[in-house]
Amino acid sequence: MSLESPVLEIDPLLDDRKTRIVVCCGSGGVGKTTTAAALGVRAAERGRTAVVLTIDPARRLAQSMGLSELDNTPREVAGIDRSAGGSLHAMMLDMKRTFDEVVVQHSDPERARAILENPFYQSLSAGFAGTQEYMAMEKLGQLRAQDAWDLIIVDTPPSRSALDFLDAPKRLGSFLDGRFIKLLMAPAKVGGRAGVKFLNIGMSMMTGTLSKVMGAGLLRDVQTFVAAMDTMFGGFRTRADATYRLLQAPGTAFLVVAAPERDALREAAYFVERLADEDMPLAGLVLNRVHGSGAAQLTAERALAAAEALEDYVAEGAEGTEEENLAGAGIVDHGAGHADSRQDRPDGTDASDRTDMTDRTGGTERLAAGLLRLHAERMQVVARERRTRDRFVSVHPEVPMVDVTALPGDVHDLEGLRAIGQELAEGRPSAA
Ligand SMILES: Nc1ncnc2c1ncn2[C@@H]1O[C@H](COP(=O)(O)OP(=O)(O)OP(=O)(O)O)[C@@H](O)[C@H]1O
Numbered sequence: 367m368s369l370e371s372p373v374l375e376i377d378p379l380l381d382d383r384k385t386r387i388v389v390c391c392g393s394g395g396v397g398k399t400t401t402a403a404a405l406g407v408r409a410a411e412r413g414r415t416a417v418v419l420t421i422d423p424a425r426r427l428a429q430s431m432g433l434s435e436l437d438n439t440p441r442e443v444a445g446i447d448r449s450a451g452g453s454l455h456a457m458m459l460d461m462k463r464t465f466d467e468v469v470v471q472h473s474d475p476e477r478a479r480a481i482l483e484n485p486f487y488q489s490l491s492a493g494f495a496g497t498q499e500y501m502a503m504e505k506l507g508q509l510r511a512q513d514a515w516d517l518i519i520v521d522t523p524p525s526r527s528a529l530d531f532l533d534a535p536k537r538l539g540s541f542l543d544g545r546f547i548k549l550l551m552a553p554a555k556v557g558g559r560a561g562v563k564f565l566n567i568g569m570s571m572m573t574g575t576l577s578k579v580m581g582a583g584l585l586r587d588v589q590t591f592v593a594a595m596d597t598m599f600g601g602f603r604t605r606a607d608a609t610y611r612l613l614q615a616p617g618t619a620f621l622v623v624a625a626p627e628r629d630a631l632r633e634a635a636y637f638v639e640r641l642a643d644e645d646m647p648l649a650g651l652v653l654n655r656v657h658g659s660g661a662a663q664l665t666a667e668r669a670l671a672a673a674e675a676l677e678d679y680v681a682e683g684a685e686g687t688e689e690e691n692l693a694g695a696g697i698v699d700h701g702a703g704h705a706d707s708r709q710d711r712p713d714g715t716d717a718s719d720r721t722d723m724t725d726r727t728g729g730t731e732r733l734a735a736g737l738l739r740l741h742a743e744r745m746q747v748v749a750r751e752r753r754t755r756d757r758f759v760s761v762h763p764e765v766p767m768v769d770v771t772a773l774p775g776d777v778h779d780l781e782g783l784r785a786i787g788q789e790l791a792e793g794r795p796s797a798a
């Protein structure tokens with residue numbers, strides 16, 4: 367028996383005008399972007415004026431939403447049913463451009479130019495750990511300030527851990543505040559090379575080494591860049607703090623997306639606990655890419671037993687054993703087999719004579735055994751996913767959950783997104 371958890375009800379969440387921000391978090395590759403896009407489509411078609419901020423969407427998904435270029439502003443998505451009065455805009459986060467915009471907005475033109483033209487800006491700005499997370503928060507703050515949408519759905523960057531989204535901006539802050547920066551800036555602050563002798567030995571050795579490795583000119587470029595960033599940083603931090611508070615405000619809902627796998631669900635559990643610590647409102651957990659089977663009444667054990675019996679039969683058949691052995695065991699369904707094979711013959715001839723079909727090589731039996739083994743594997747996956755899920759529920763029985771099944775192909779068009787949205791809304795409890 368599977369453990370029950372409350373059902374996560376998506377439509378009431380999307381329909382509630384007080385819901386202003388939905389953040390889709392989760393560890394890498396679990397379906398955050400897909401879920402965010404699907405929620406966007408559903409919310410818009412249910413009447414919300416929605417915008418979805420995606421991060422690194424797969425190319426085909428981006429194209430289906432009309433996001434062929436990275437221009438860092440929301441564009442209206444074509445093909446949305448607007449009959450309920452809603453609309454959908456979508457954008458892909460362009461990290462570099464968002465960073466540029468921040469620099470331009472928050473420094474005087476001369477300093478902005480000095481930063482943007484600095485040879486280190488491009489590589490360093492993208493390379494800071496947490497830049498992408500920080501820029502996603504920055505963009506969220508901007509979209510909220512524009513006040514053109516009544517619902518903002520935020521995808522979060524691909525990261526190993528769901529917690530990175532909350533931790534990275536702080537980490538970026540401590541990096542910019544941190545020792546490395548002080549080290550680089552030290553000679554500049556105390557008056558260039560002449561000042562180096564006043565520094566402690568460790569530092570002067572470090573800058574000496576850097577200067578040898580990079581050349582004094584390049585080192586100066588780094589120092590200039592870092593000094594400029596440093597003076598801007600107060601602004602960065604203030605806004606990151608403001609966005610952080612926005613995430614705690616009523617009207618924000620976090621959805622944790624997870625695959626029914628141990629690591630993803632463990633991450634999800636950490637994240638749920640962390641949200642509680644931070645007073646950030648959790649709406650629930652989306653368990654994505656859950657496997658099921660239309661023939662769940664045939665257990666893995668019985669399917670495997672049947673496959674083995676069939677294989678034995680084929681092996682014995684080579685020695686001339688009769689099929690009645692198997693038929694007696696109730697494993698071969700002759701009736702169904704005959705009906706199918708008749709349909710397969712357009713000329714209506716009766717292909718039900720099984721010696722005719724298998725030609726004594728056991729082809730049909732082997733195929734059937736192969737299918738039974740595949741079914742057994744699928745049933746084992748289903749059972750494993752259920753155990754993994756139950757472990758999460760036993761730790762967090764209070765967290766509302768919804769399952770989304772694994773579709774046969776990836777999700778790359780509005781139809782696929784609607785199908786995911788439908789599953790999200792059906793609120794099928796995981797134990798069903
Ligand atoms: N329910 C599903 N059934 C089938 N395919 C799915 C499903 N959900 C997501 N996918 C596919 O899985 C892939 C990864 O999904 P997605 O990009 O949404 O994950 P992500 O969490 O955003 O990944 P990243 O951490 O890299 O940003 C995509 O190809 C997507 O189409």
Ligand SMILES: [Mg+2]
Binds near residue numbers: 399422523
């Ligand atoms: Mg993604």
